[in-house]
Amino acid sequence: MVHKVKGVVARSKGAPVTLETILVPEPGPGEALVDILTSGVCHTDLHYKLGGISDDFPFLLGHEATGVVSAVGPDVTNVVPGDRVVLNWRAVCGNCRACNRGEAQYCFNTHNATQKMTLEDGTELSAALGIGAFVEKTLVAAGQCTKVDPDADAAAIGLLGCGVMAGLGAAINTGGVKRGDSVAVIGCGGVGVAAIAGAALAGATTVIAVDIDPKKLDRALELGATHAVDSSASDPVEKIRELTGGFGADVVIDAVGRPETYKQAFYARDLAGTVVLVGVPTPDMTLELPLLDVFGRGGSLKSSWYGDCLPSRDFPMLISLYKQGKLDLDAFVTERITIDQVEEAFDKMHAGAVLRSVVEL
Ligand SMILES: NC(=O)c1ccc[n+]([C@@H]2O[C@H](COP(=O)([O-])OP(=O)(O)OC[C@H]3O[C@@H](n4cnc5c(N)ncnc54)[C@H](O)[C@@H]3O)[C@@H](O)[C@H]2O)c1
Numbered sequence: 523m524v525h526k527v528k529g530v531v532a533r534s535k536g537a538p539v540t541l542e543t544i545l546v547p548e549p550g551p552g553e554a555l556v557d558i559l560t561s562g563v564c565h566t567d568l569h570y571k572l573g574g575i576s577d578d579f580p581f582l583l584g585h586e587a588t589g590v591v592s593a594v595g596p597d598v599t600n601v602v603p604g605d606r607v608v609l610n611w612r613a614v615c616g617n618c619r620a621c622n623r624g625e626a627q628y629c630f631n632t633h634n635a636t637q638k639m640t641l642e643d644g645t646e647l648s649a650a651l652g653i654g655a656f657v658e659k660t661l662v663a664a665g666q667c668t669k670v671d672p673d674a675d676a677a678a679i680g681l682l683g684c685g686v687m688a689g690l691g692a693a694i695n696t697g698g699v700k701r702g703d704s705v706a707v708i709g710c711g712g713v714g715v716a717a718i719a720g721a722a723l724a725g726a727t728t729v730i731a732v733d734i735d736p737k738k739l740d741r742a743l744e745l746g747a748t749h750a751v752d753s754s755a756s757d758p759v760e761k762i763r764e765l766t767g768g769f770g771a772d773v774v775i776d777a778v779g780r781p782e783t784y785k786q787a788f789y790a791r792d793l794a795g796t797v798v799l800v801g802v803p804t805p806d807m808t809l810e811l812p813l814l815d816v817f818g819r820g821g822s823l824k825s826s827w828y829g830d831c832l833p834s835r836d837f838p839m840l841i842s843l844y845k846q847g848k849l850d851l852d853a854f855v856t857e858r859i860t861i862d863q864v865e866e867a868f869d870k871m872h873a874g875a876v877l878r879s880v881v882e883l
Pocket residue numbers: 564565566684685688708709710711712713714732733734735738753777778779780782783799800801802803826827828829871874
């Protein structure tokens with residue numbers, strides 16, 4: 523049986539998204555069918571719509587989601603119908619070079635569903651990040667389902683499926699922030715603020731938020747930053763040094779992803795410190811740095827994809843901390859919207875008015 527459901531599609535580069543009838547097949551071997559409950563609107567969905575990720579239109583958008591498994595295909599053992607899940611884009615293979623050396627968070631061969639969802643005329647859809655979640659029902663690889671506690675707000679915990687996990691993990695996993703560290707985060711959108719919350723959770727005693735928009739700084743202070751620097755008004759490198767005894771921060775996270783913010787991160791860190799790049803640059807960007815500074819300042823320069831998370835390890839742990847009141851995921855849910863309001867949500871995101879709009883299905 524093929525399921526007929528409504529979903530949000532980007533048909534061509536830059537065109538407004540449309541609500542379409544989507545045909546979703548029954549799950550085959552290794553696949554799971556999931557009834558979506560909530561799906562956050564992430565910057566990456568907008569990148570897909572604008573053609574910034576690939577030209578494989580039409581896209582079924584949405585990927586930051588919570589749902590309930592409604593059916594599973596043969597050979598699926600990790601979930602059963604009725605399980606509450608958060609969807610992930612890191613279903614690890616267990617067999618590649620990274621998995622074989624015990625570093626599954628870098629898996630080079632992650633899984634997606636084998637069968638395609640289509641439009642009514644049979645046109646195959648490309649699912650955003652191999653998920654596609656602005657839709658009533660979606661088909662994923664079973665490994666993309668992480669079983670979670672059903673007794674937690676779906677909209678809040680679904681954000682762990684992408685942006686919030688990317689930020690938290692940039693601090694906790696990639697940056698390895700420890701108790702007593704000083705941390706600076708450049709760019710305080712959803713990802714940067716999550717990095718701030720992650721640094722605070724890991725026990726950093728100085729957490730410096732940097733943004734060019736003062737509104738973003740107020741919110742960052744509410745979510746764990748100890749200091750705020752408006753980098754449109756003053757030099758963030760000097761300010762971060764001033765706030766860290768003249769030395770620079772132990773860990774600096776670039777959650778913007780531009781050459782100028784990366785250079786700020788590079789020079790605002792202490793000797794032997796760590797820079798984490800989590801913001802995503804565009805193909806035209808290049809970076810020039812004195813090689814002697816790269817050598818002489820020591821430490822490490824790292825990139826963070828999806829916060830170097832392992833969904834099966836990190837989602838349940840972070841949901842537990844959320845339920846204990848130690849991680850305020852609710853603060854990331856700015857508004858709850860319906861499936862026909864995704865285009866407006868993109869406008870609000872572009873204007874910097876929201877941390878996250880979450881579609882409730
Ligand atoms: N690495 C990953 O796995 C991953 C996952 C999700 C998103 N991302 C990326 O993270 C980045 C941030 O995402 P987001 O959802 O927080 O975006 P956002 O648009 O909500 O936030 C960006 C923030 O950066 C600020 N900013 C812009 N230019 C700046 C500058 N020159 N100096 C200081 N601040 C500046 C903006 O005011 C805004 O607050 C994006 O590039 C996104 O694609 C990466």
